[in-house]
Amino acid sequence: MDAVIWTALGVGGATVIGALVGFIFKKPSHKFNDIILSFAAGVMLAAAVVGLVLPSLEYGGKYGLIITVAGIFCGAICLNLIDKIVPHLHKMTGVDQESHPDKTAQLNKVLLFVIAIAIHNLPEGIAAGVSFGTGDNMQALTVAGGIALQNIPEGMVIIAPMLASGMKSSRTFVIAMMTGVVEVLGTFIGYFAVSISEAILPFALAFAGGTMLYVISDEMIPETHAHGCERAATYSLLAGFCLMLVFDVLLG
Numbered sequence: 001m002d003a004v005i006w007t008a009l010g011v012g013g014a015t016v017i018g019a020l021v022g023f024i025f026k027k028p029s030h031k032f033n034d035i036i037l038s039f040a041a042g043v044m045l046a047a048a049v050v051g052l053v054l055p056s057l058e059y060g061g062k063y064g065l066i067i068t069v070a071g072i073f074c075g076a077i078c079l080n081l082i083d084k085i086v087p088h089l090h091k092m093t094g095v096d097q098e099s100h101p102d103k104t105a106q107l108n109k110v111l112l113f114v115i116a117i118a119i120h121n122l123p124e125g126i127a128a129g130v131s132f133g134t135g136d137n138m139q140a141l142t143v144a145g146g147i148a149l150q151n152i153p154e155g156m157v158i159i160a161p162m163l164a165s166g167m168k169s170s171r172t173f174v175i176a177m178m179t180g181v182v183e184v185l186g187t188f189i190g191y192f193a194v195s196i197s198e199a200i201l202p203f204a205l206a207f208a209g210g211t212m213l214y215v216i217s218d219e220m221i222p223e224t225h226a227h228g229c230e231r232a233a234t235y236s237l238l239a240g241f242c243l244m245l246v247f248d249v250l251l252g
Contacts, residue, residue, distance in 0.1 A: 003137050004129065007144045008187035011128050014148035015121070015180035018155020019173060025156070031232065033153060034224040038233040040150035041220040042240025044212055047146030050248050051131050051139045052209035059134070060202035071206025075123070076214040078207075082119055083218070114158055118179045120215065121151075125186020126193075127208030133194030133201045142248060144187075147212075149240075150220070151183070 053068060060067040124147050131140040155176055162172040190208065194201045224233035 003141070004132055004187065004191050007128055007132075007141065008125070008184040011125060011144050011148045011151065011187055012180035012182075012184035014151035015155040015183065016177050018152035019159055019176035020155075021152070022156040022159030022176075023169070023173075031227070031229050033156070034227055034229040034233045035236045037150075037153045037220055038224040038236035039240040040146070040153060041216050041224065042237035042242075043146040043149050043244050044220075044240075045216055045237070046241045046244030046248070047143040048127075048209045048212035048216070050244065051143035051146075052127065052205045052212065055131075055134050055136075055139070056202045056205035056209065059205070064202060067202045068206040071203045072210035072213065074203075075207040075210025075212075079120070079123060079211050079214045079218075114162070114175055114179060117154060117158060118182045120219075121179055121183040122186040122189075123208070123211040124150075124215070125183035125188075126190035127186075127212055128183075129187040129190025129192075130194055130201075130204045130208045132191050133198070133204065139248075142244060146244065147183075150215075151180070155180070 053072065056068040056071060057064045128140070128144040128147050131143040134140065158176055158179070159172060162175065163169065167175075190204070194204050221233075221237070224230075224237075
């Protein structure tokens with residue numbers, strides 16, 4: 001249980017770290033942000049496959065393949081439905097004072113953007129918590145590490161739009177911190193859900209993997225390929241993916 005608590009705090013705290021970096025570098029270059037985000041996407045991709053999808057197949061038994069495929073699609077569809085309700089994460093990263101001169105309208109758009117991030121953070125936290133259901137803490141920490149790494153650039157991205165809308169720095173930081181708290185709650189929800197019933201573990205693992213794969217494909221990769229840095233972003237993703245494979249082999 002101690003590992004779960006520290007993991008929850010680490011996953012949520014990564015968003016806070018990103019927010020603090022965001023205050024220092026209010027407008028990081030697109031190339032820098034794309035490389036970091038691509039590396040995080042590679043880490044998350046490896047974590048989703050190695051830490052969630054493959055264990056789902058293993059624990060699913062006779063019907064493992066069916067359960068895993070169904071879980072992946074259910075996870076992806078769940079986030080797809082969320083995206084129909086709230087704005088996509090990447091749609092608000094370019095908010096600035098010039099493009100939205102009306103402060104009230106700008107602030108409303110920014111808050112919608114932050115809500116979107118918070119909602120997406122919940123299934124990511126659940127993924128971190130569910131991964132502990134396998135009993136392999138090292139594998140669970142690998143998944144959590146991938147999610148935490150992705151949260152750092154995410155925390156950075158939300159600071160500039162809020163400051164540009166005229167929001168006070170203190171309130172900006174509190175709101176950014178609350179998006180991390182959502183992830184902490186998600187971690188505990190995922191952990192206790194599989195603790196109550198091990199029967200749902202294979203599906204829960206695949207579902208969590210599906211949500212992560214959806215975020216990588218629908219949000220992270222398009223964002224990193226939108227500013228002319230496709231080649232650097234691609235190699236950065238591969239570097240993140242291979243690094244997690246090395247860790248899995250050496251620590252596994």
